[in-house]
Amino acid sequence: MEPFQNVSSIVTPLDKVNIDTDQIIPKQFLKLVQKSGFGKFVFFNWRFDEKENPVSDFVLNDSAYDNSQILVTGDNFGCGSSREHAVWALQDYGFSVIIAPSFADIFYSNCFKNGILPISLDQKITEQLLAESNPIQINLEKQIIKTSTQEIPFEIDSHKKKILLEGLDDIAQTFQHIDKIAEFEKNSTVPSVL
Amino acid sequence: MSETLFEKVWKSHVIVEKESGPSLIYIDRHLVHEVTSPQAFDGLRMNNRQVRRPDLTIATMDHNVPTSDRSLPILDQTSAVQIQTLEKNCKDFGITLFDINSPNQGIVHVIGPQLGITLPGSTIVCGDSHTSTHGAFGALALGIGTSDVEHVLASQSMWLEKPKPFEIKVEGKIKNPHAVTAKDIVLSIIKNIGTGGGTGTVIEYTGQGISDLSMEQRMTICNMSIEAGARAGMIAPDEKTFDYLRDRKYTPKNYESLVEQWRDTLKTDSDAKFEKEFVLDINDIAPQVSWGTNPGMTCDVTDNIPTPDEYSNGDENQKKGAQKALDYMDLKSGTAIEDIKINRVFIGSCTNARLEDLIEASKVVNGQKVSSDVSAMVVPGSQMVKKQAEELGLDKIFINANFEWREAGCSMCLGMNPDILSPGDRCASTSNRNFEGRQGTGGRTHLVSPVMAAAAAINGHFVDVRKLDLK
Numbered sequence: 001m002e003p004f005q006n007v008s009s010i011v012t013p014l015d016k017v018n019i020d021t022d023q024i025i026p027k028q029f030l031k032l033v034q035k036s037g038f039g040k041f042v043f044f045n046w047r048f049d050e051k052e053n054p055v056s057d058f059v060l061n062d063s064a065y066d067n068s069q070i071l072v073t074g075d076n077f078g079c080g081s082s083r084e085h086a087v088w089a090l091q092d093y094g095f096s097v098i099i100a101p102s103f104a105d106i107f108y109s110n111c112f113k114n115g116i117l118p119i120s121l122d123q124k125i126t127e128q129l130l131a132e133s134n135p136i137q138i139n140l141e142k143q144i145i146k147t148s149t150q151e152i153p154f155e156i157d158s159h160k161k162k163i164l165l166e167g168l169d170d171i172a173q174t175f176q177h178i179d180k181i182a183e184f185e186k187n188s189t190v191p192s193v194l
Numbered sequence: 195m196s197e198t199l200f201e202k203v204w205k206s207h208v209i210v211e212k213e214s215g216p217s218l219i220y221i222d223r224h225l226v227h228e229v230t231s232p233q234a235f236d237g238l239r240m241n242n243r244q245v246r247r248p249d250l251t252i253a254t255m256d257h258n259v260p261t262s263d264r265s266l267p268i269l270d271q272t273s274a275v276q277i278q279t280l281e282k283n284c285k286d287f288g289i290t291l292f293d294i295n296s297p298n299q300g301i302v303h304v305i306g307p308q309l310g311i312t313l314p315g316s317t318i319v320c321g322d323s324h325t326s327t328h329g330a331f332g333a334l335a336l337g338i339g340t341s342d343v344e345h346v347l348a349s350q351s352m353w354l355e356k357p358k359p360f361e362i363k364v365e366g367k368i369k370n371p372h373a374v375t376a377k378d379i380v381l382s383i384i385k386n387i388g389t390g391g392g393t394g395t396v397i398e399y400t401g402q403g404i405s406d407l408s409m410e411q412r413m414t415i416c417n418m419s420i421e422a423g424a425r426a427g428m429i430a431p432d433e434k435t436f437d438y439l440r441d442r443k444y445t446p447k448n449y450e451s452l453v454e455q456w457r458d459t460l461k462t463d464s465d466a467k468f469e470k471e472f473v474l475d476i477n478d479i480a481p482q483v484s485w486g487t488n489p490g491m492t493c494d495v496t497d498n499i500p501t502p503d504e505y506s507n508g509d510e511n512q513k514k515g516a517q518k519a520l521d522y523m524d525l526k527s528g529t530a531i532e533d534i535k536i537n538r539v540f541i542g543s544c545t546n547a548r549l550e551d552l553i554e555a556s557k558v559v560n561g562q563k564v565s566s567d568v569s570a571m572v573v574p575g576s577q578m579v580k581k582q583a584e585e586l587g588l589d590k591i592f593i594n595a596n597f598e599w600r601e602a603g604c605s606m607c608l609g610m611n612p613d614i615l616s617p618g619d620r621c622a623s624t625s626n627r628n629f630e631g632r633q634g635t636g637g638r639t640h641l642v643s644p645v646m647a648a649a650a651a652i653n654g655h656f657v658d659v660r661k662l663d664l665k
Contacts, residue, residue, distance in 0.1 A: 015511075015514075016511075016514070016515065016518070017511045017512065017514075017515050018389055018390070018488050018515060020488070020627075020629045022608075022627065022629040022630070022631065022632050023629065023630060023631075026631055026635070027608050027609060027610050027632075028610070030229050030257075030610060031229075031258065031270075031272035031273055031275075031276050031610070032272070033232035033233070033236075033275060033276060033279050034232075034233065034236070035233045035236075045630065045631045045635055050617065050635070050636070074511055075390065075511065076389060076390035076393070076423065079389055079390065079423060079488075080323065080420075080421075080627060080629060081322075081323050081608075081627075082230070082321060082322060082323040082337040082338060082339055083229075083230065083339075084230070084233075084321075084339035084340040084341060085340075087339070102390060102393060104390070104393065104423060105357075105393060105394060105423070105425050106323060106337055106338065106339060106425075109338075109339065109342070110339035110341065113339065113341030113342070114341070157214070157215050157216075157355070158214065158215060159212070159214075159215035159216060160215070169241075170341065170345055170353070171241070171243070171344065171345055171348050171349060174218065174345065174348075174349045174351060174353070175348075175349065177209065177210050177218060177351075178349075180209050180210060180218075181209055181218075181220070181246075181349060181350065181351055184209045184220050185220075185247075185350070188220070188222070189452075189455070190222040190313065190315075190316050191446040191447070191448065191452075192247075192249040192250060193223065193249060193250055193251075193252055193290075193311055193444050194249045194290060194444070
């Protein structure tokens with residue numbers, strides 16, 4: 001995984017609560033066996049009509065947001081299916097930061113495995129950011145969002161921050177504890193399946 | 195120190211614990227399917243890693259598989275590739291696979307318990323959010339993303355921040371168990387606490403309303419914990435649990451001695467504290483029907499569809515969401531639920547496609563015909579369920595009523611196979627998600643119990659099944 005870089009970009013406002021992963025990446029695109037190439041399908045059923053023409057009033061079809069790397073959205077983002085394809089699609093499309101009042105647990109966890117920073121902020125601040133038209137800066141090291149008018153601190157677990165900043169391989173980290181895993185297995189009372 | 199059931203199972207699986215942040219927990223059972231695993235196996239290959247414990251890993255194919263004639267080739271090439279990829283991965287890494295022709299094939303959350311793979315007090319993961327189903331046996335069962343699938347394949351462990359324990363108590367003795375079912379209980383819970391009400395928690399379901407339920411009904415409850423946003427759902431095991439798992443194909447040889455341990459330990463201590471609590475009375479619950487585009491947008495079958503104001507309780511964002519949902523569903527506030535006409539019925543999914551679900555639905559269908567403007571199908575949750583149902587003659591009851599009787603799989607719950615709604619179709623579905631387009635682009639889903647779906651199939655619209663003479 002590439003280390004997370006500070007981001008400076010305008011925000012893409014997607015003002016809707018409870019956006020589920022079926023909307024982020026509809027099921028017809030889950031049949032690929034690789035991780036790449038999902039960006040063109042992100043929010044497919046909102047971006048395109050039945051004839052696959054762009055829906056003009058959907059925010060991702062507004063060229064003003066073409067280079068945005070920051071998605072700002074509503075409460076409980078990423079609920080529903082555990083499909084990591086949702087994160088792969090958002091990342092492949094170009095987002096590296098997602099800001100919302102809250103996230104669904106599995107989606108939140110999936111973000112960190114793919115170098116996306118999910119930031120959970122108070123509803124009022126999220127609403128201000130939804131209306132922000134100037135570029136904003138995200139500094140993960142300092143845990144600060146800088147807008148044209150204010151500096152907004154954000155919380156993040158120190159372990160997750162380290163993983164993003166250093167682009168660490170989760171499994172390689174875990175293998176440092178391999179002796180403890182083996183020890184646990186030796187004492188486990190749960191039998192094998194087979 | 196007093197502990198909840200969840201805390202006991204958690205504690206017995208922690209390998210590495212830190213002052214703050216996630217702990218490394220051991221995983222006893224890893225269930226694998228074709229959609230969320232190919233990239234994980236690729237990751238292992240790229241890093242020259244092995245599957246640490248193939249003996250704790252079981253695979254099947256369920257999401258993509260056609261439910262029509264299995265002797266025919268799979269027409270959708272991308273589905274076929276995904277299925278072949280799972281076959282190759284299982285062969286390369288030495289994992290037991292129940293393939294499309296296996297008598298043990300089925301929806302992963304239906305076959306786990308049926309085969310005795312699911313065990314009380316164990317940790318179970320699968321790259322599928324409905325893994326919460328297995329919590330009905332007192333397991334800590336978690337849905338995970340593909341990166342964690344790879345992590346568990348490689349290390350038989352995963353990093354997880356400890357969720358908070360949340361008690362949902364269902365009080366009272368149910369008066370009409372054939373009309374008000376586990377599905378109605380869980381939809382009613384989600385309606386009350388919301389789709390984010392369980393975020394960051396593991397729910398333990400308690401109370402007589404839960405302990406009176408059969409194992410299959412308990413699975414329906416735990417299955418939809420994720421629809422309330424919870425990391426998992428659990429029910430303390432009892433004699434019903436131990437009886438269910440006895441003498442299954444993979445029930446451990448030392449099962450009786452395990453039961454002795456579980457009987458003493460796998461329960462919440464009487465003075466243990468939950469971080470959050472919610473109580474409801476089972477006799478306040480009516481048959482439920484969802485009207486919107488998330489499972490919290492649900493009401494009683496006797497209700498009218500609420501206005502966005504009534505639904506949102508003054509929350510502007512929820513109000514906007516409700517209006518958008520009504521637009522998508524092409525429904526008007528004030529319409530009586532019983533006046534909503536449907537043209538499709540799906541009885542299936544990991545929520546409601548077990549033998550008991552099919553038996554209960556067949557009682558409504560027996561001797562009747564599906565309404566002439568409705569197309570209806572039954573997709574058993576596993577090939578074992580299908581066989582047992584056929585031994586009871588349920589297939590004939592459904593077929594004589596003009597239902598289609600299919601092979602096992604996830605099918606129209608998410609429509610990755612050819613079983614999908616067409617734009618504008620309105621479906622009474624026993625599945626778990628009514629999200630926009632979930633069952634097919636432009637399709638409209640109403641979540642209901644198997645008996646409610648069966649009654650809707652016969653009548654062409656929703657009916658209150660409490661009016662039927664169900665025994």
